[in-house]
Every structure is written in structure tokens, then in C-alpha cells.
Amino acid sequence: MSAAAQDTPVPVPVPVPDDAIEVEGLSKSFGERVVVRDLSMRVRRGQIYGFLGPNGSGKTTTIRMLCGLLTPDAGRGTCLGLDILTQARAIRRHVGYMTQKFSLYADLSVRENLEFVARIYGVPDPVGAARAAVERLGLTGRDRQLAGSLSGGWKQRLALGACILPSPQLLLLDEPTAGVDPKARREFWAQIHELAAEGLTVLVSTHYMDEAERCHEIAYIAYGELLAQGTVEDVIARSGLVTWSVTGADPAALARELAALPGVEMVAPFGTSVHVGGHDAAALEAAIAPYRQRPGLDWRADAPTLEDVFIDLMTRSKDNFAKDGAGKDGRR
């Protein structure tokens, strides 16, 4: 829609590049509010790429820009080798997008929904394709049930099934497992890994740390900015965070005391233990030294978890955010 393409025309998809997604400097604001700021990322083909961040951090907006549902205010990029600014229609044919909210037709049956999708995408033999999808999804016998009457887990399964029905090359999944029970989540991830093994690229946004660890690579976004990306190990190693864990009586009181100490940047109670962390290893050690003598407390140095790293990233970026005076908490 918007005028673009000052850069060299991107060749039509045939010789597929290594990157499924390659964007630079994407920005998007709604009115005064900057929702995504100067975001660059690269997702290799066949990868499962986790997109993490708190609510309102700009995950959904980024995904919508990738599939052409939103026009970026600035930046450029390609999706499957096609320009996201000028070739949005061609991109749509090869991308499966699963929205956060269930967005198939609640008043159509499972099979009618699948047939509709197959017809719109021009899948040969839509009826047969839908029937095959029903079997694959394990929905045989329920194919005449209205989609709106399915349980949460089944809705999510159907939505994924509809996404992959036109055999896309890239899946964009926006918080697909929100509100789904653990068993269904596990099955869901097993399926994602199978699809990736077949060569599909998957970009999936999530809140869950355990899900992040199932991804090949992750990106962490907060307040519209990409704060870290790489493999889980890389992200943890690059955080520079040093953590200790302490076990003992009354972790809540202990956490309160520790939080007040200089050099302690992060305190998180975990059941009977407390996680303490900071960036300056020496300062942290000095701060906790008196407590290490305290009887009944068992201290041990340990590696930060992904969650520690993210909370830390988020806290620090929030400070910056507040300093910028950009105000207003982003929600979208």
C-alpha cells in the first residue's frame, strides 16, 4: 500500500534464501505511542524462533507487520524473500498466521472452517484436504461440531490445523498456548517440532519460560525494543548476571532483607529458596558475605535461569524507558 521499494527489487521467491525472516529497523506507533522501536531480526529457515516479552511489549504488532497486516512506519525487510512492504499479498499465500484469540468462524463446523480455508488458498480438492486435516488433528467424529463449541485445547489444535492446511513455509503463532492445559501444550510443541523437522519455519510468541527453552533461538522484546536474541545459552551467558541461591527459614523475610542491600539487583523467592543476583560479582559477594555466616542458611552459587535474565532485562529497560520520559505503559 505505502510507497516503498527504493531498494533493489526483490526477486520472486523461487531460489529460496536462507533467511525466512530478515527485517531491519522496523518501527510502528499508534498515535503518540511507540509500540515497536527500531527492531531488527533474522530467522533462519527451519528454525523454531521464540518471541518473548511481557504483555504489551510489541510482540503482536511485530508479527502483524511481518505478515502485512500492519504497515511499518519505518524499516524494511523480507519475509520468505518477499518484501513486506510491497509484496504482502504474495507473502500471505505462504504464511500461516495464528492469532492470539481464536479467530475461525465459531458458527461454522470444524470441517466447514477447514474447507473454507482450503478454498481461499486454492488447495486442490478442498473437501479431501479438509477431511485429511480432520484426521490428522484427531478430530474425526467431531468434524460436524461447531468450532465455537470446542474446548480451549481443541480450538487451538483446530486453529493450528487450519494454519498448516495450505502448506505454508512460515508459521507465525501469536501466543498459541495461552490458556491451554499442560498436556495439550506438550502435544502442541511436539507437533511444532515435527513441522520444523519437515522444513517449516516457526515464529512463536509466548510468556512461558519452559516454552522458550524448546525453541532453537529466542528473542526478548520489552517496551517495543528487542533486548536480546540468540540461543537460550547465549542469551543467559551474555546477560552477565551472577546469581546465588539461598535456602533456609523464612525466605520471605530473608528476601526483604537482601533486596535492600547494595549490589543486589534482583531477588526472587522460589519456594523455600531465594534467588539473588547482580551484575557486579564482587559487589554481590560483599553484600551477601555477612549472611553467609548466618546459621541455618545454605548458600550456593548457581547459573541464572532464563527467567532471571528476562526479569533483569525488563527491569533495566523499564528504568531506561522511564528515564526517556516516554511515559505511558504500552498495551498492545
Add this chain to the structure above:
Amino acid sequence: MSGGGPLGSLRRIGAMMRKEFLQLLRDRVSFATMIMIPLLQLVLFGYAINTTPRHLPTAVLAHENTSLTRAILASLENTKYFAVTHHPRTEAEAERLMRSGDVLFVVEIPAGFERAVRRGENPSMLVAADATDPVASGSALAALRTLVDTAMTRERFIVEGGPRGSGLEDQPPAFEIITHARYNPAAVTQLNIVPGLLGTILTMTMLIFTALSVTREIERGTMETLLAMPIRPVEVMLGKIAPYVMVGAAQATLIVVAGIVLFDVPVVGSLGLLAALTGLFIVANLSIGYTFSTLAQNQLQAVQMTFMYFLPNILLSGFMFPFAGMPQWAQWISETLPLTHYLRMVRGILLKGATADDLVYDMAALTAIMLVAMLIAVSRFRQTLD
């Protein structure tokens, strides 16, 4: 295979249509409404609304121009019911004016009229009225009875007897006025109401259902998925409109058949022409409804907009109150409403046997309105969520 080409497009429109039909059939309440609205209205509205419109357009076909004919015309206009707008030269021309709805009355004064009056031959003057809308023409015809008196008072010198009120009331009037209530001789109100209902019911149901169709997708969140699919705005629009064209056609058939069976509405003109023009009218309304749905944020707003649009349609189109009785500015507004043109065409075809030639102006106007609405609808449909 990015699914281009006209075949791909047809396939997607087909998929969209199929989906809309399934949803329509599943929504029992809406479906029942589509059948019940026409039936209920037809039965309830069967009884008329009364008004006395004035300044109705009149054609005068005068075969002589004398002081008596001038006096008659002056008193015609004095009644306030008639406004002489046309002076046709031939009967055929007068006939055409009436059939196309340009005039509601044709007054014909025969040659040698004044002389015949002077000689006491008691000649006749013909007033033909378009009675398809009996409310519009009724009171004007009633006013004619006093006309002879007023005209003769002005021209009393030509009457042999003395002035009125001098005990000569029992003498026969100097001339006779013969009235012809054309097309609807018995002035049966239902003959007017049935074509009117055909138009209003189609307007109401077509508008509401399309106005809801896009906003429903937005409200339920399905629009996001739809936009992420490789389908063009025009394809979405055509796919959404097509099922309702069929619903509209079914409603129209129902109303016309009920009109013929229950109220003995005559079908003077061609049913084929009526069907074709009804199709045009349905598509025009669907386009307008679709435009509303791209403007409204939610279903409630869509319904509100529909009603806001519906009101002038009911009041100004000539359905409830005669078009000719409206002030100029109201007539201009009503010329922009599809219903106005459709009503003229339906009355013309069903009751007067009008042919396509008689209805060129209204057909052109309706087509223009439809194209404008379609253009707005397609350009308003956003392909992104921006």
C-alpha cells in the same frame, strides 16, 4: 502459485459466498426475520395513511385558448391542489408524461369549448388522474367539484342565467368535468402500498444484513484471519453480497405473489423488467449496507446507521407521503435515495405498464447511486489493521 488470475478470484469469491450462506442458514433468528418482515409488514401496512398533498404536477392539453379556458386553469391552480407544469401538444405526449410519472393529472379541454358553453350545450372537460397513489390524487379530485362554480363566477357574463345565489342554483352547470382515475380506478390503497412495501422491505433487510456482515467479522476477531489470507477486498465484498442478492430475490417474489393473491395487485407491465430492476435495486442497497459496515466500528453502530438512513427513505421516497407534495429541498434529497427511483419504477411497471423507455431516468439514477456506493465500499475496506 500465488493464486492469481480470474479463476483464482472466482474461486475465492465462491468460497466466501459458501461461507456466508452457511452462516446465514445457521443463524435461525436472522433467517426467520427475513421471511417474517415482509409478511408482517404486508399485512400490517395494508391500511393507509391519509394526507392531502398540494401543488401536484398537472399537464394541460388545451385545444383552444379562450378567456373561459384561462379562467378554468386559474381556478384549477387556485384550488392549490394543481400546479400546471406541462403543456403537451398531443394526446400521446400527455399519455407519456403521465406514464413516466412526470405529472399526476392531465386536463384536456376540447376544441370549441367556450362556444359550446355559451350555447348552453353543456360540454365536457376531461381530467385524467394518476390514481396509483390514491392518497395523492384523491383530495385533488374531490376539489374539482367546486371548480365549475368558481370558474363560472369569474366568467359569469357568459352564462345566460344571473349570478349565483340569485335563486338559480337548480339550473344545470354550464359544463361538466369528467374525471378518470387512471390505473387504479377504485382508488384501492393497497395497490399503492404493495409496491411501496416491496421497496421498503428490500431496503431494510438488505441494508441491515450487509451492514452487519463486515462488522460482525471485526467484532468476533475473524477479520484478522480473513485479512491474513490471500483474498482481495473486492472478492470479500462480492462473496458477502451475493448470497443476499438471492435472499432479496426470494423476498421480492414473496411480496409480489402475496400482493397479487391477497390484494389483487394487477401486473400490467413486464415481470421480467420488474425482476431485472429489482435486482439492480437490491445490489444498490447491498452496496450501501456494505459501505455502512466499513464505516461502523461494531454491530450496534451498523444498526444505528442503517436506521438513520432508513428514516428519510421511509418519509421522503414517496412511500408514506406523496413525493409531489414535498417541498423542493426534500425532493432533492429523495432523488438521492434508491427507494425513490425504485418506487416509481415498481408502480410504473405493476400498475401503469411502463416499459424500459419510460423509466430511463430512474434506471440511470439508480445505477449511478449503486456505482458510487460500491466505489466507496471497496475503497473503504481496509486491507490492513492500521
